[in-house]
Amino acid sequence: MRRIKLLGLVVLLICTSGISPTTLPKADPENGGLFLPDGFEAVVVVDSLRERARHITVNTNGDIYVKLRFPDSIGGNAAIRDTNGDGKADQVVKFGNYEDKGSYGTAMKVHNGYIYFSSELYVFRQKLEPGKLVPTGPIETVVIDDHAHGRHEHIAKPIAFDKKGNIYVAFGAPNNNCQEKNRVPGSPGINPCPWLDDHGGVWKFDANKLNQRQEDGVRYATGLRSIVGMDWNHADDALYVVHHGRDDLYRLYPDLYTPWQSAMLPSEEFLKLKEGDDAGWPYYYYDQLVGKRILAPEYGGDGKIADSSGKYVDPLIGFPGHWAPNDLFFYTGDQFPAHYKNGAFIAFHGSTNRAPYPQAGYIIVFVPFKNNQPTGEWEVFADGFAEVDPIVNVNNARYRPMGISMGPDGSMYFSDTEHGKIWRVMYTGKKKFGKKQLASMEARKLQAHIRTPDIKKDDLEAGLVTNSEKIYNRYCSGCHQKNGQGDGNRFPPLGNTDWVTGDKNRLIRLVLMGMDGPIEVNGKPYNSNMPQHRFLKDDDIAQVLTYIRSQFGNSASAISPEEVSEVRKELNTQTGSK
Numbered sequence: 001m002r003r004i005k006l007l008g009l010v011v012l013l014i015c016t017s018g019i020s021p022t023t024l025p026k027a028d029p030e031n032g033g034l035f036l037p038d039g040f041e042a043v044v045v046v047d048s049l050r051e052r053a054r055h056i057t058v059n060t061n062g063d064i065y066v067k068l069r070f071p072d073s074i075g076g077n078a079a080i081r082d083t084n085g086d087g088k089a090d091q092v093v094k095f096g097n098y099e100d101k102g103s104y105g106t107a108m109k110v111h112n113g114y115i116y117f118s119s120e121l122y123v124f125r126q127k128l129e130p131g132k133l134v135p136t137g138p139i140e141t142v143v144i145d146d147h148a149h150g151r152h153e154h155i156a157k158p159i160a161f162d163k164k165g166n167i168y169v170a171f172g173a174p175n176n177n178c179q180e181k182n183r184v185p186g187s188p189g190i191n192p193c194p195w196l197d198d199h200g201g202v203w204k205f206d207a208n209k210l211n212q213r214q215e216d217g218v219r220y221a222t223g224l225r226s227i228v229g230m231d232w233n234h235a236d237d238a239l240y241v242v243h244h245g246r247d248d249l250y251r252l253y254p255d256l257y258t259p260w261q262s263a264m265l266p267s268e269e270f271l272k273l274k275e276g277d278d279a280g281w282p283y284y285y286y287d288q289l290v291g292k293r294i295l296a297p298e299y300g301g302d303g304k305i306a307d308s309s310g311k312y313v314d315p316l317i318g319f320p321g322h323w324a325p326n327d328l329f330f331y332t333g334d335q336f337p338a339h340y341k342n343g344a345f346i347a348f349h350g351s352t353n354r355a356p357y358p359q360a361g362y363i364i365v366f367v368p369f370k371n372n373q374p375t376g377e378w379e380v381f382a383d384g385f386a387e388v389d390p391i392v393n394v395n396n397a398r399y400r401p402m403g404i405s406m407g408p409d410g411s412m413y414f415s416d417t418e419h420g421k422i423w424r425v426m427y428t429g430k431k432k433f434g435k436k437q438l439a440s441m442e443a444r445k446l447q448a449h450i451r452t453p454d455i456k457k458d459d460l461e462a463g464l465v466t467n468s469e470k471i472y473n474r475y476c477s478g479c480h481q482k483n484g485q486g487d488g489n490r491f492p493p494l495g496n497t498d499w500v501t502g503d504k505n506r507l508i509r510l511v512l513m514g515m516d517g518p519i520e521v522n523g524k525p526y527n528s529n530m531p532q533h534r535f536l537k538d539d540d541i542a543q544v545l546t547y548i549r550s551q552f553g554n555s556a557s558a559i560s561p562e563e564v565s566e567v568r569k570e571l572n573t574q575t576g577s578k
Contacts, residue, residue, distance in 0.1 A: 023085070024087075024409070024411070024426045024428060025043050025085060025086050025087030025088075025424075025426075026043070026086070026087070027041035027042060027043050027426070027428075028042060028043050028044050031423075032044040032421075032423050033384050033385075033387065033399075034382050034383070034384045034385070034423060034425070035382070035383040035384045035440070035441070035444060036381070036382055036425060036441075037379075037381065037437050037438050037440070037441050038429060038436070038437040038438075038439075038440065039337075039427055039428065039429020039430065039433060039437055040425055040426065040427055040428070040429065041425070041426050041427075041428050042423045042424065042425045042426070043087035043088070043423070043424050043426070044088075044421065044422070044423055044424075045064065045080065045082070045087060045088060045089050045413070045422040045423065045424050046080060046089045046092065046420065046421060046422045047419075047421055048419045048420050048421055049066065049068065049078060049092070049419075049420025049421075049422075050420070051068040051069060051070045051071060051072065051078070051094075051420065052068065052069035052070055052416075052417055052418065052419060052420040053066045053067065053068060053069055053078075053402065053403065053415040053416065053417060053420040053421075053422065054066075054067040054068070054069050054103075054105065054106055054108075054402055054403060054415070054417060055067045055106055055107065055108040055158075055327060055402065055403035055415070056108055056403035056404075056405045056413055056415045056422065057108045057109050057110050057115070057405045058110075058405045058406060058407045058408070058413055059110050059128065059408075060110075060408050061131075061408070062081075062082065062407055062408055062409075063079060063080065063081050063133055064079070064080040064081075064089075064405075064413065064422065065077060065078070065079055065080075065108055065110070065115055065117075066078040066079075066080065066108065066403075066415065066420075066422070067105050067106060067107070067108040067117055067118075067403070068094070068105075068420075069103050069417055069420070069489075070103055071096075071101035071103075071105070072094075072101075073097065074094045074097060075094040075095045075096040075097045075098075075101075076096045076097070076098060076101040076105055076117070076119065077094065077095050077096040077108070077115075077117055078092055078093065078094050078095075079091075079092070079093045079094075079095055079133045079134045080092050080422075081133050087424055089422075091133060093133060093134050095126075095134045095135065096117065096124070096126070096139065098119065098122070098124055098139050099119065099121075099122060100119040100120055100121045100122055101119055102119055102120035102121075102155070102527075103489060104119075104120045104155050104156045105117065105118050105119040105120060105156075105157070106118050106156040106157055106158050106228060107123060107157055107158055107159040108403065109159060109161070110128065111161050111207065112207075112208075113127060113128055114126060114127055114128060115128055115135055116142070116159060116167075118156075118157035118158070118159065119157070120145075120155045120156075120157070121144065121145040121146070121155070121157075122141055122142075122143065122144055122145070122157070123141070123142045123143040123157055123159060123167070123169055124139050124140065124141055124142065125139075125140050125142055126138070126139055126140070140210050141210060141211050142167065142205070142207070142209070142210060142211075142212065143157075143167070143169050143205055143212050143213075143214075143217070144211065144212065144213050145157070145171065145214070146213060147198060147199075147214075153172070153173070153174055153175055153176070153226075153528075153529060154172025154173055154174070154225065154226035154244070155172060156170070156172060156226075156227075156228045157169055157170065157171075158170050158227055158228055158229065158230040159230070160230045160231055160232040160239060161207055161232055162232050162237070162239070163232075163234065163237060165206065165207050165208060166204050166205065166206065166207055167204070167205050167206070167207035168202050168203070168204055168205075168220060168230065168232070168239055169202070169203055169205060169217070170201070170202050170203075170224070170227040170228075170230060170241070171198065171199050171200070171201060171202075171203060171214065172199065172200070172225065172226045172227065173195050173199045173200035173224075173225045173226065173281065173282070174195060174199055175195070175529075176246055176247055176248060177189060177225075177246045177281075177282040177296060177298050178190050178193035178194075178195055178281075178282035178298070179298055181531075181532070182529065182531060183247075183248060183251075183252065183529070183531035184252075184531055184532060184534075184535065185251065185252045185253070185254075185535050186252070186253075186535070187298070188298055188299075189282055189283070189296065189298030189299045191283075191299060193282050193283075196222055196223070198214055200222060200223065200224055200225060200281055200282075201219055201220070201221055201222035201223070201224050202219075202220045202221045202224065202227065202230070202239070202241070202273065203217040203218065203219055203220060204217055204218045204219075204220045204275075205217040205218075218275075220239070220273070220275050220276075221239075221273040221274075221275070221276070221277040221278070221279070222277075222278050222279070223277075223278040223279040223280045223281045223283075223312065224241065224243050224279050224281060225243065225244060225245070225246055225281040225282070226243070226244035227241045227242070227243055227244070228242075228244070228324075228325065228326040228327070229241065229242040229325045229326055229327040229328035229346060229347065230242075230328060231328045231329055231330055231344075232330075233272075233330045233342070233344075233372075234330070234332070235330070235332075235342040235369070235372050236372040238272055238273070238274065239272070239273045239274075240270070240271065240272050240273070240328060240330070240344065241270075241271050241273060241328065242268060242269065242270050242271070242319075242325030242328050242346055243268065243269040243270075243271055243279060243315075243325075244268060244324065244325065245265070245266035245267055245268055245269065245285055245286070245321055245322070246266060246281070246282070246285055246296070247322070247353055247478070248262070248353070248478070249261060249262040249265055249266070249297070249303075250262030250474075251474060251475060251478065252297070253297045253303075256297055256301075256302055256303045257297075257303055259355075259356055259357070259459075259461075259474075260357065260453065260455045260459075261303070262321075263321065263322070263354040263355075263356075263357040263360075263453060264289065264320055264321050264452070264453075265285070265287055265288075265289070265321045266285035266286055266287060266288075266294075266321055267285070267286040267287065267288035267315065267318035267319060267320070267321060268318075268319040268320065268321065268322070268323050268324070268325050268348075269286050269315035269317075269318060269319070270315050270316050270317040270318075270319065270325075270344070270346065270367065270374075271313060271315050271316065272313075272316055273313070277313045278311060278312050278313065279312060279313055280293050280307070280311075280312040282296060282298065282299070283295065283296055283299050284296060284307050284312060286314070286315055286318050287318075288318030288319065288320065290306075291318070292306040292307070293306060293307040293312055293314065294306055294307070295307065316367075316374045316376075317367060317374060317376065317378060319346075319348075319365075319378070320360060320452070321351075321354075322351035322352070322353055322354055322360065322361070323348040323349075323350065323351060323360055323361030324348055324349040324350055324351060324352075324361055325346050325347070325348055325349075326347050326348070326349040326401075326402050326403075327345075327346070327347040327402060327403050327404045328344060328345070328346050328347075328404070329344070329345045329404040329405065329406065329412075330342060330343070330344050330345075331343055331344075331345060331406065331412070332406070333406050333407075333409070333410025333411075334410050335409055335410025335411060335426065335427050336410060336412075336427045337427065337429075337431075337433035338433075339368060339433055339434075340366065340368075342369050342372070343366055343367055343368045343369045344366070344367040344369065344374070345364060345365070345366055345367075345381065345404050345412065346364070346365045346366075346367065346404075347364055347401040347402055347403065347404050347414065348361035348362065348363050348364070348365060348401065349361065349362070349400050349401065349402055349417065350362035350386070350391070350394060350397060350400050350449075351394070352394045352478065352479070352481070352487050352491075353478035353479070355460065355461070355473050355477045355478060355482055356459050356460045356461035356462075356473055357453040357458050357459065357460065358389075358390035358391055358392065358448045358449060358453060358458060358460065359390075359391040359392070359393070359394055359396075359397070359449065360391075360448075360449050360450065360453075361449065362383075362385050362386040362391065362397055362400055362401065362449055363380055363381075363382065363383045363385070363401065363449075363450065364380075364381045364382035364383075364401050364404070364414060365378050365379065365380060365381060366378065366379045366380075366381040367379075379438060379441060379442070380441045380442070380444050380445060380450065381441065382401070382414060382423075382425065383441070383444050383447070383450075385397065385398070385399040385400060385401050385416065386398060386399065386400070386449060387399070389447050389448050389449055390448035390449060390458075390460075391448070391449050392460060392482055392483070393481040393482050393483045393485065394481055394487045394488075395481060395483070395485050395486070395487065395488055396483075397418070398418065398419075399416040399418055399419060399421055400416060400417050400418050401414055401415070401416060402414075402415050402416060402417045403415035407424070410427075411424050411425060411426045412424070412425045413425070417489075418488070460482070461473055466547070467543060468543040468544055468546065468547035469547060471536075471540050471543055471544040471547075472544050472547050472548065475533060475536070475544070476544065476548070479491035479528075479530070480492070480493070480494050483552065484548065484551060484552030485552070486526075490526065490527075490528040491526065491528060492519065492521035492522075492524070492526045493521065493522065493552070494548050494551075494552050494554070495551075495552035495553040495554060496522065496552075496553050496554065497521050497522055499519075499521060500548055500549055500554055500556070501549060501554050501555075501556040502556075504545075504557075504559055504563060505563075505567055507545060507549075507559075508541065508545065508559065508563065508564055508567040508568075509567055509571065510530070511532075511533050511536075511541055511544075511545065512532060512533065512534050512541070512564075512567065512568060512571055513532050513534070513571065514529070514530045514531045514532035514533070515529075515530045516529050516530070534568070538561040538562075538564040538565045538568065539561045539564075541559075541561075541564045542558075542559050542560055542561045542563070542564050545559045545564075546558040546559050
């Protein structure tokens, strides 16, 4: 009897301390909406978090820590615990009330007894206490980004740790491709690009030293426009990243690129980096269709001139353009079949700017490794996040995968940014695992949001009859989306807002001059860059503004070319432009 009571006490202690049970929980019906390889099942740990989610990490006792997408005054993180082993969260507690809780905070990793996390401008850590869900110690600042760069397009602060006590932090580039006038058609690239001095790369710091600024670290690699997914592969002791390629090839250079090329290019690059590597941004981009680095048009390229210097590191795999790789994780567990050991999982958050073709990505990909080298192939590991296909507008996608982590039992965890949903994926299949078990996922590559789009059949613009809609889709829909609802995060909606239906002159000035900085639309803050569109003719601006003032639930009056001309003249007088 005493032995039974002692056993019960042990079980109780295990559950209340968040330690994962040895048996796997029951999967949810239809795997919580996910399509997975044969033998895998999923359970929804958290159906939704009000503040939504970005990156996640799982502690050695099974507790989950979440970087919240929309932090509030209570904190920018959430701590989650399953106390009874059913795979479902029983406790969700917010913590981490720190400076600069912007929506681009990214890092969330447990390392040497600390929980490390980031905001837009800082990397923080807090000491974890065994058995306690929420860290109670002070929030310490590890790295500070104190550049006076204003609005930063790629401000996430992903991190990785090596075996020698170093922390690696990415500093994204503050514009698209180092143009003199950012995202303005035909504006040349600055040569040499000054942003590379302290942006567009990865810096190495001491993981245990506090209040470090960039000058306290060492630039590890450069030529990297935007990194959100980064991990240290301990199997070969090396840093790996997935790199976002530049945007707007067709919008900025319509004489050199077609809409199809702009949807497919440039590649999202999976790179292994060693100290001193240069990935080529902004001078070159990687074209996965031809397998070469191509000279960027801002620097004299025509879409065909390839690099012959051998100066730049090439990717291990060039994924299709604009899939948005937002996390990377090397699998070291033993629960999954041997096929997955030391391979890489990549979360593709999904494109926003592939119009007139369907948006793409919105999947978890797996890259097999053999003898510490990628095989060159990639597999769809988890699909079904979007719940629609084709994806015309980014906000048509119900869920978008973001964070990846592994539990102490080898289960994998995936987070979603749109509702804050978290899945736990488990392997319950037979020991034998091979191509047969992967066949159904290979077939999913034919889905519109994964396959290479057909130039004619997948063109969503085919059959358009109005020039105004064509102008909108070319210059506006990449941010505000084809349905005018924005992306729900960086780019505001155009429907039912005074910014669109109100003062005509203010709207015209906004299009002509652009905007850089915070704006509030329908009670929600946005903080991104809208490039100027002074290069458009008065008639084109009048047409597209009349279009948005009569679409997306709006019913405002038309704008004439003459009204655009008057505002342009006033602005030219004020600025001294011609």
